[in-house]
Amino acid sequence: MSKRVTINDVARVAGVSRQTVSRALNDKGEIDGSTKQRVLDAARELGYRPSRFARGLVRQDSTTIGLVIPDLLNPFFTEVAAGALEAARARGWHVIVYDTADSIAEERGTLEVVTSQVDAVAGYFSLDEAELDRHLSGLPAVLIGRDHRMPRFSSIRIDGEKGVHEAIDHLVTAGHRRIGMLDHAGRAEPSLRRDWFTDAMNEHGLHAPVVGNAVQSADGGAEALHELLGQHPDLTAVFTYNDIIAMGALKAARKLGKAVPRDLAVIGFDGLQLGTVVDPALTSVALDTRRIGALAIEQAGRLVAGETPLPEEELLVSAVLLVRESA
Amino acid sequence: MSKRVTINDVARVAGVSRQTVSRALNDKGEIDGSTKQRVLDAARELGYRPSRFARGLVRQDSTTIGLVIPDLLNPFFTEVAAGALEAARARGWHVIVYDTADSIAEERGTLEVVTSQVDAVAGYFSLDEAELDRHLSGLPAVLIGRDHRMPRFSSIRIDGEKGVHEAIDHLVTAGHRRIGMLDHAGRAEPSLRRDWFTDAMNEHGLHAPVVGNAVQSADGGAEALHELLGQHPDLTAVFTYNDIIAMGALKAARKLGKAVPRDLAVIGFDGLQLGTVVDPALTSVALDTRRIGALAIEQAGRLVAGETPLPEEELLVSAVLLVRESA
DNA sequence: CGCCAATCCGTGAACGTTCACGGGAGCGTT
DNA sequence: AACGCTCCCGTGAACGTTCACGGATTGGCG
Numbered sequence: 001m002s003k004r005v006t007i008n009d010v011a012r013v014a015g016v017s018r019q020t021v022s023r024a025l026n027d028k029g030e031i032d033g034s035t036k037q038r039v040l041d042a043a044r045e046l047g048y049r050p051s052r053f054a055r056g057l058v059r060q061d062s063t064t065i066g067l068v069i070p071d072l073l074n075p076f077f078t079e080v081a082a083g084a085l086e087a088a089r090a091r092g093w094h095v096i097v098y099d100t101a102d103s104i105a106e107e108r109g110t111l112e113v114v115t116s117q118v119d120a121v122a123g124y125f126s127l128d129e130a131e132l133d134r135h136l137s138g139l140p141a142v143l144i145g146r147d148h149r150m151p152r153f154s155s156i157r158i159d160g161e162k163g164v165h166e167a168i169d170h171l172v173t174a175g176h177r178r179i180g181m182l183d184h185a186g187r188a189e190p191s192l193r194r195d196w197f198t199d200a201m202n203e204h205g206l207h208a209p210v211v212g213n214a215v216q217s218a219d220g221g222a223e224a225l226h227e228l229l230g231q232h233p234d235l236t237a238v239f240t241y242n243d244i245i246a247m248g249a250l251k252a253a254r255k256l257g258k259a260v261p262r263d264l265a266v267i268g269f270d271g272l273q274l275g276t277v278v279d280p281a282l283t284s285v286a287l288d289t290r291r292i293g294a295l296a297i298e299q300a301g302r303l304v305a306g307e308t309p310l311p312e313e314e315l316l317v318s319a320v321l322l323v324r325e326s327a
Numbered sequence: 328m329s330k331r332v333t334i335n336d337v338a339r340v341a342g343v344s345r346q347t348v349s350r351a352l353n354d355k356g357e358i359d360g361s362t363k364q365r366v367l368d369a370a371r372e373l374g375y376r377p378s379r380f381a382r383g384l385v386r387q388d389s390t391t392i393g394l395v396i397p398d399l400l401n402p403f404f405t406e407v408a409a410g411a412l413e414a415a416r417a418r419g420w421h422v423i424v425y426d427t428a429d430s431i432a433e434e435r436g437t438l439e440v441v442t443s444q445v446d447a448v449a450g451y452f453s454l455d456e457a458e459l460d461r462h463l464s465g466l467p468a469v470l471i472g473r474d475h476r477m478p479r480f481s482s483i484r485i486d487g488e489k490g491v492h493e494a495i496d497h498l499v500t501a502g503h504r505r506i507g508m509l510d511h512a513g514r515a516e517p518s519l520r521r522d523w524f525t526d527a528m529n530e531h532g533l534h535a536p537v538v539g540n541a542v543q544s545a546d547g548g549a550e551a552l553h554e555l556l557g558q559h560p561d562l563t564a565v566f567t568y569n570d571i572i573a574m575g576a577l578k579a580a581r582k583l584g585k586a587v588p589r590d591l592a593v594i595g596f597d598g599l600q601l602g603t604v605v606d607p608a609l610t611s612v613a614l615d616t617r618r619i620g621a622l623a624i625e626q627a628g629r630l631v632a633g634e635t636p637l638p639e640e641e642l643l644v645s646a647v648l649l650v651r652e653s654a
Numbered sequence: 655c656g657c658c659a660a661t662c663c664g665t666g667a668a669c670g671t672t673c674a675c676g677g678g679a680g681c682g683t684t
Numbered sequence: 685a686a687c688g689c690t691c692c693c694g695t696g697a698a699c700g701t702t703c704a705c706g707g708a709t710t711g712g713c714g
Contacts, residue, residue, distance in 0.1 A: 047465040053383035054670030072409045082399045138374040218604040277545040381700030
């Protein structure tokens with residue numbers, strides 16, 4: 001548990017002053033070549049590493065942003081995170097990733113600790129704004145996929161309406177009439193995506209869409225499709241809450257002896273890269289996931305830097321139909 | 328670009344001293360209930376947030392570890408990262424994630440910047456130890472999946488030998504004799520996994536194993552299988568460098584009209600959760616990915632905290648055959 | 655009334671670095 | 685010889701917080 005080696009130790013060993021050591025290490029000018037080398041040698045000798053705290057304290061740059069994600073193992077969030085990391089790297093910012101494990105308790109715990117570690121936070125939150133505000137105590141925050149009422153927040157909006165309409169158009173054009181949906185079983189109320197689906201169906205004069213609920217996993221999707229087809233064997237197409245569920249459905253369909261897309265068309269939501277590894281490749285209402293992550297980071301960074309934030313209309317990510325093989 | 332609001336501002340507004348503000352915010356004792364409330368109100372009013380730098384400077388706790396990963400979109404590394412995040416959260420440590428985008432240049436850039444932001448680093452590096460050491464300048468480092476020679480490093484060793492032997496045993500028992508491998512095409516030299524494969528084959532008296540090279544992606548795996556089967560149509564089984572490649576191979580096999588595992592058995596490496604969403608579910612030589620990440624973080628954290636590091640034998644992660652459906 | 659303890663609060667110092675400024679040495683110019 | 689310029693280096697201050705200590709006020713008790 002030895003004391004930390006400081007810049008003064010290096011200075012003493014090299015026979016110079018603090019400032020000269022600082023100059024040597026930061027490649028500032030105003031220093032002789034030979035003394036610079038001497039300082040560098042001394043630093044290496046002593047195993048000196050500058051304290052990031054002391055350094056951060058005096059120069060105000062160095063921004064790090066907290067990225068809060070419900071579940072890194074969910075490929076959707078992985079892609080968002082990847083986009084965020086890329087954007088941050090381009091700007092020289094740092095990202096601390098927090099995985100809340102889909103748990104409210106963990107989310108609270110994360111919020112508790114995050115304020116003292118980052119300059120701003122972005123991500124997926126499920127707490128209401130009042131509680132968020134209370135925990136964050138003034139920390140700039142960017143909410144993804146969710147609108148804000150308090151002006152202190154910023155948000156990245158996801159618009160899937162157009163994409164879902166395209167998907168249903170695509171199915172109807174191909175002759176489908178009996179189209180079901182696999183919503184997710186997580187929250188109490190039906191999802192926004194389900195609303196888009198219902199609207200799109202109504203627009204084609206197709207009513208009473210059949211809906212099943214799936215846990216957010218491939219197995220959940222498989223089970224839900226089983227159940228749904230058990231009740232409504234005449235369905236010729238299904239739209240799912242997301243790609244994970246769709247991939248489960250794909251597998252279940254094959255087990256049931258249904259060829260995709262001939263006997264059953266499947267359209268997912270998210271447009272994951274992963275959709276290409278299954279057979280047939282998944283047709284999906286695609287979101288630009290990397291862009292979502294990049295926008296979130298960009299906005300968060302601007303908020304802390306005091307730059308002019310991105311305008312509302314640029315914070316919108318729209319989905320489009322990505323036709324592959326499953327429909 | 329207003330000045331930062333400091334603890335002194337809060338103190339002035341609340342009509343107390345710095346120290347009292349500090350006490351109020353950190354739930355220390357020795358403070359009257361009413362003044363504490365007054366301070367808290369003032370802090371909220373002003374939007375005060377303590378500087379993490381100043382705080383970190385004076386109290387020496389708060390460790391953050393850098394996690395360096397070649398490609399977060401690769402599900403294998405995602406699982407490792409998830410394990411790392413979980414372990415870090417349990418310990419109250421923070422993790423800054425760096426994605427080097429599979430590029431040496433980015434890896435160098437990351438190393439350049441990482442030393443000033445974290446207390447230790449863990450992850451996958453492709454630079455040689457000498458250069459690593461030069462860039463890291465004394466920063467504790469844990470190498471994953473790779474042995475170290477310099478005692479200053481620590482490493483998480485991956486042993487796949489037993490698992491690969493199990494895999495080949497499994498195939499041979501099922502009657503397979505003509506078994507090929509899809510190695511990865513990245514580095515110059517053949518992989519360790521290929522060595523294990525060759526050894527296992529030799530043990531069964533099966534020589535001259537046929538090997539193809541695949542880019543690390545599903546498409547790469549598909550292409551490589553095409554090519555391999557083109558040259559050696561009599562193969563009845565393939566072992567692949569990893570699951571991603573295997574999933575591509577799976578898809579390619581189906582396109583070629585080969586049923587898996589009847590006409591062609593496929594065994595991957597990694598044991599990704601993802602292997603269950605494809606059909607048939609992927610048989611694989613499985614690694615405990617979460618444990619890899621957790622061990623890396625644990626060891627890195629111990630190094631910075633000065634705790635006794637984990638002994639060599641605990642830093643070993645062994646692979647075992649995970650039989651699902653594709654073989 | 656005097657004393658002690660408990661409770662609450664404030665003041666200097668320290669953490670380790672960079673910034674702003676100043677100063678000395680050496681050399682050339684007038 | 686005086687001056688100015690360039691090059692190199694050092695000293696005080698500042699960043700914002702917590703720690704260690706000491707002081708003031710109050711209440712209780714003999």
